[in-house]
Amino acid sequence: MSDPLLQVKGLGVRFPVRRRRFGAPPQWLTALDDVHLEIEAGRSLGVVGESGCGKSTLARAILALVEPHAGEIRWRGAAVRRSDPAGLRRMRRELQVVFQDPFGSLDPRMSIGESVAEALDALEGLTESAAVRSRVAAVLEEVGLDPSLARRYPHELSGGQCQRAAIARATVVRPRLLICDEAVSALDVSVQAQIVNLLSALSVRHGMALMFISHNLAVVRHLCDEVLVLYLGHVVERGPRESVFSAPRHPYTRALLAAVPEPDPASAPAAEPIVVLPGRSGAAPPARGCVFQARCPRVDALCASQSPSLAEAGPAHVTACHHWQTLEAWPAGSR
Amino acid sequence: MTAAPLLSIRDLSVDFVTPRGRVQAVREASLDVASGECLAVVGESGSGKSQLFLACLGLLAARGATRGSARFQGQELLGASAAALNAVRGTRIAMVFQDPMNALTPHLSIGRQLGEVLLDRGLASPQEAHERSLAALQGVGLADAESRLQQYPHELSGGQRQRVAVAMALMTRPELLIADEPTTALDVTVQAQVLQVLRRARRDGLAMVLITHDLGVVAGIADRVAIMYAGRIVEIAPVRELFAAPAHPYAAALLEAVPRLSEASVGRLRSIEGQPPTPGEIVQGCAFAPRCPDVAAICRREAPALRPAATRAVACHVPRIRPDRES
Amino acid sequence: MSEGGLWSEAGRRLRTNRAAVVAGGALVLLVLASLLAPLASRHAIDQVDWTLSPLASPPSLANGHWFGTDSNGRDLFVRVWSGTQVSLLVAVLATLVSLAIGVAWGATAGYLGGRVDDWMMRFVDVLYALPYMFFVIILTVVFGRSLWLIFLAIGAVGWLTMARIVRGQALALRQREFVAAAITLGLPAHRIIARHIVPNVLGTVVVYATLTVPQVILFESFLSFLGLGVQEPLTSLGRLVAEGALEMETAPWQLLVPSAVLALLLLCLNFLGDGLRDALDPRTD
Numbered sequence: 008m009s010d011p012l013l014q015v016k017g018l019g020v021r022f023p024v025r026r027r028r029f030g031a032p033p034q035w036l037t038a039l040d041d042v043h044l045e046i047e048a049g050r051s052l053g054v055v056g057e058s059g060c061g062k063s064t065l066a067r068a069i070l071a072l073v074e075p076h077a078g079e080i081r082w083r084g085a086a087v088r089r090s091d092p093a094g095l096r097r098m099r100r101e102l103q104v105v106f107q108d109p110f111g112s113l114d115p116r117m118s119i120g121e122s123v124a125e126a127l128d129a130l131e132g133l134t135e136s137a138a139v140r141s142r143v144a145a146v147l148e149e150v151g152l153d154p155s156l157a158r159r160y161p162h163e164l165s166g167g168q169c170q171r172a173a174i175a176r177a178t179v180v181r182p183r184l185l186i187c188d189e190a191v192s193a194l195d196v197s198v199q200a201q202i203v204n205l206l207s208a209l210s211v212r213h214g215m216a217l218m219f220i221s222h223n224l225a226v227v228r229h230l231c232d233e234v235l236v237l238y239l240g241h242v243v244e245r246g247p248r249e250s251v252f253s254a255p256r257h258p259y260t261r262a263l264l265a266a267v268p269e270p271d272p273a274s275a276p277a278a279e280p281i282v283v284l285p286g287r288s289g290a291a292p293p294a295r296g297c298v299f300q301a302r303c304p305r306v307d308a309l310c311a312s313q314s315p316s317l318a319e320a321g322p323a324h325v326t327a328c329h330h331w332q333t334l335e336a337w338p339a340g341s342r
Numbered sequence: 343m344t345a346a347p348l349l350s351i352r353d354l355s356v357d358f359v360t361p362r363g364r365v366q367a368v369r370e371a372s373l374d375v376a377s378g379e380c381l382a383v384v385g386e387s388g389s390g391k392s393q394l395f396l397a398c399l400g401l402l403a404a405r406g407a408t409r410g411s412a413r414f415q416g417q418e419l420l421g422a423s424a425a426a427l428n429a430v431r432g433t434r435i436a437m438v439f440q441d442p443m444n445a446l447t448p449h450l451s452i453g454r455q456l457g458e459v460l461l462d463r464g465l466a467s468p469q470e471a472h473e474r475s476l477a478a479l480q481g482v483g484l485a486d487a488e489s490r491l492q493q494y495p496h497e498l499s500g501g502q503r504q505r506v507a508v509a510m511a512l513m514t515r516p517e518l519l520i521a522d523e524p525t526t527a528l529d530v531t532v533q534a535q536v537l538q539v540l541r542r543a544r545r546d547g548l549a550m551v552l553i554t555h556d557l558g559v560v561a562g563i564a565d566r567v568a569i570m571y572a573g574r575i576v577e578i579a580p581v582r583e584l585f586a587a588p589a590h591p592y593a594a595a596l597l598e599a600v601p602r603l604s605e606a607s608v609g610r611l612r613s614i615e616g617q618p619p620t621p622g623e624i625v626q627g628c629a630f631a632p633r634c635p636d637v638a639a640i641c642r643r644e645a646p647a648l649r650p651a652a653t654r655a656v657a658c659h660v661p662r663i664r665p666d667r668e669s
Numbered sequence: 670m671s672e673g674g675l676w677s678e679a680g681r682r683l684r685t686n687r688a689a690v691v692a693g694g695a696l697v698l699l700v701l702a703s704l705l706a707p708l709a710s711r712h713a714i715d716q717v718d719w720t721l722s723p724l725a726s727p728p729s730l731a732n733g734h735w736f737g738t739d740s741n742g743r744d745l746f747v748r749v750w751s752g753t754q755v756s757l758l759v760a761v762l763a764t765l766v767s768l769a770i771g772v773a774w775g776a777t778a779g780y781l782g783g784r785v786d787d788w789m790m791r792f793v794d795v796l797y798a799l800p801y802m803f804f805v806i807i808l809t810v811v812f813g814r815s816l817w818l819i820f821l822a823i824g825a826v827g828w829l830t831m832a833r834i835v836r837g838q839a840l841a842l843r844q845r846e847f848v849a850a851a852i853t854l855g856l857p858a859h860r861i862i863a864r865h866i867v868p869n870v871l872g873t874v875v876v877y878a879t880l881t882v883p884q885v886i887l888f889e890s891f892l893s894f895l896g897l898g899v900q901e902p903l904t905s906l907g908r909l910v911a912e913g914a915l916e917m918e919t920a921p922w923q924l925l926v927p928s929a930v931l932a933l934l935l936l937c938l939n940f941l942g943d944g945l946r947d948a949l950d951p952r953t954d
């Protein structure tokens with residue numbers, strides 16, 4: 008049984024919050040705390056959460072753009088460390104990323120052909136111009152762009168076209184895992200659908216695994232086999248798509264699902280006490296107890312004093328809630 | 343409709359002069375907003391939905407020119423003097439933007455900014471202004487309103503700032519609120535809070551124009567929907583009718599392209615081929631023709647006009663539903 | 670690396686700016702004059718015309734001295750254009766030196782950030798605090814007043830501001846997603862700085878450089894005024910102004926002519942620099 012492509016265990020990432028006083032100990036903002044996840048070859052994992060949940064930090068930690076202070080990341084069984092440049096280079100050849108801003112993720116001073124060629128040069132060492140040209144043309148066609156657009160600059164293209172170019176750059180070396188960090192969030196609805204379809208097609212065609220980070224639950228439901236829900240840097244629920252979406256076992260997941268406005272006027276907005284969570288995410292996590300206690304409708308003394316560990320609520324489905332067994336039945340077919 | 347509409351826009355066009363030539367952002371748009379109703383205006387980038395209402399309020403960037411008419415309670419807004427516009431803007435018509443920092447000044451406290459809305463226009467005494475500011479913050483669901491008044495915008499989160507922006511807009515008890523993508527930048531749970539605030543405001547008789555690209559938001563709050571494409575209004579219909587049976591192929595395609603949480607759908611999303619025309623592109627015939635699954639020969643020659651019929655209006659030569667034949 | 674797209678876009682925008690176009694044209698004429706006039710003229714820059722009495726004579730077409738002569742009887746026309754040549758040479762070379770050092774320093778500091786950035790910029794701050802004049806004077810005293818030394822000295826101090834500006838830009842660029850994308854491609858820092866940071870600061874750098882050139886010319890003029898500028902027989906606009914100022918009451922043309930040329934030169938450079946800044950600024954509606 009081969010190792011899963013990506014294994015994340017007990018990952019913790021924190022950032023210093025600068026204190027202006029000399030000699031005072033640094034304060035830390037914990038972006039991620041004790042995160043576990045695994046992605047097998049060819050599978051897709053959706054990571055959902057709101058602002059401040061740490062999903063982008065998770066992507067950056069996996070890509071070795073930030074240094075974790077705890078836990079480990081294993082790529083195909085081998086530990087990933089920022090201090091090991093050779094290992095990183097091997098990993099980067101197989102693990103690539105598409106970012107949120109289609110215009111921002113491409114160098115405005117390079118044509119998109121040059122951006123893609125740079126990937127070939129950096130990751131495969133391919134510099135021979137004829138070979139590079141043909142690979143670039145091939146990958147541009149594969150993502151639905153006319154190869155003649157290789158000479159264009161990002162500002163001459165639309166958002167959707169730029170995002171396709173970014174996908175071309177990321178996939179030209181045939182990575183085993185593609186991380187999509189809010190890759191469709193900045194696109195129009197009709198273009199979003201095109202890009203989601205493209206990612207799905209590429210994944211199937213090349214056996215490429217996907218880690219799809221998004222706040223858009225509907226897209227995640229569409230695209231991903233498994234879902235991971237983050238809240239203030241903690242995993243609150245994780246499981247297979249159907250299991251999580253049709254029978255969510257954490258109050259936050261439920262609130263999240265209920266809050267998504269459905270494009271169907273026949274379905275009235277869900278009963279307001281469930282939908283509308285008080286307060287906001289992005290506040291600092293509490294010192295003790297469950298990370299969701301400040302906004303949870305089910306909070307009690309146990310929640311305030313003890314942080315729940317991940318409990319198995321179903322096959323491959325875990326939740327971090329003390330009271331998951333006593334939550335009301337989730338109305339069947341409502342989401 | 344027996345009562346006169348609150349806002350009546352007729353054949354409004356917005357042109358921009360750019361170094362690359364003339365760009366038509368809005369082409370002959372016509373619509374009405376009735377008193378107390380919520381009209382959602384839906385479109386993607388380049389549809390002109392924001393420009394249309396910025397033009398009505400005289401807020402267009404320097405190189406924009408408008409033609410046509412926009413009447414608010416019978417008073418013509420286009421080409422009105424700055425004084426006339428100022429009497430209407432911020433008092434009878436209020437606006438909320440996507441970025442709340444468009445409304446909030448970073449260096450003034452919340453209380454000061456809320457109060458200024460009334461004090462600057464001599465609409466209340468300082469004592470009254472303070473009370474109404476407090477009530478406004480409570481009205482948008484911000485806890486601990488008294489201390490919020492002392493805070494500065496940077497101390498609040500995005501969602502809280504947007505709620506303050508809404509509170510500010512409602513201070514003068516306007517008759518019409520124009521909200522341009524008010525929840526687009528917010529988390530979904532925070533969006534639910536802000537939408538709740540807007541729904542509550544509507545119960546007091548506020549009419550609203552909600553500019554958005556999110557069909558889910560539209561379904562939850564709007565009475566009628568206007569769909570815009572490439573600067574033109576292509577369909578106007580009551581919300582339920584539009585979602586149940588869209589007439590314009592673009593509206594239909596948009597509804598199909600939206601991924602829905604409720605469907606355990608796997609497989610391809612129904613996307614629309616191609617992309618919308620860039621704002622400067624000269625378009626012959628219907629702008630949606632290159633992407634339309636139902637395109638006919640006439641579509642490429644002649645741009646369809648918006649034909650009103652019963653409760654709906656469609657601008658299409660080959661609509662899926664003929665509005666005048668609706669039972 | 671082809672930059673066609675963005676630079677030609679900027680060029681087009683620049684051409685629509687009339688002030689910049691006129692200034693650019695005038696600048697070209699001035700440069701041509703400074704190069705060709707000394708060659709075309711039959712006077713040499715240090716040749717004394719003994720036929721004149723007094724030696725200092727006002728501009729006249731009759732005696733062939735179109736700008737007049739200075740107090741030593743030397744033709745001012747040829748001296749002014751030679752001086753312009755020298756001023757421009759010093760300014761351009763000094764700016765290039767400060768550009769080269771400043772961009773490299775600033776881009777590296779801004780991109781690497783953290784401690785490296787702190788120390789590199791602290792070094793800049795310390796140098797900034799040194800009295801500039803003092804430094805140049807010491808250099809000229811120790812190494813003599815050669816042309817090369819002048820522009821080295823000016824360039825060596827001018828890079829400080831360029832470094833600060835570039836470092837600020839680099840810090841902002843570092844946050845952009847295309848830099849993160851380059852890191853995930855495994856590109857080493859020096860390649861990222863060279864291929865992604867520097868090309869994206871060039872817009873600001875070009876603008877700043879065109880605005881630095883007039884500053885350098887003025888500074889060199891100031892040095893000349895103090896008697897520390899270029900040595901005989903070479904002359905610069907600054908020297909001419911300095912010399913002319915002494916004769917202001919008796920022979921005003923000796924001050925007016927070089928001053929006018931200097932002012933015209935500075936005006937053209939400033940207009941052009943402004944035009945370039947507007948053209949290269951992507952934030953247009």
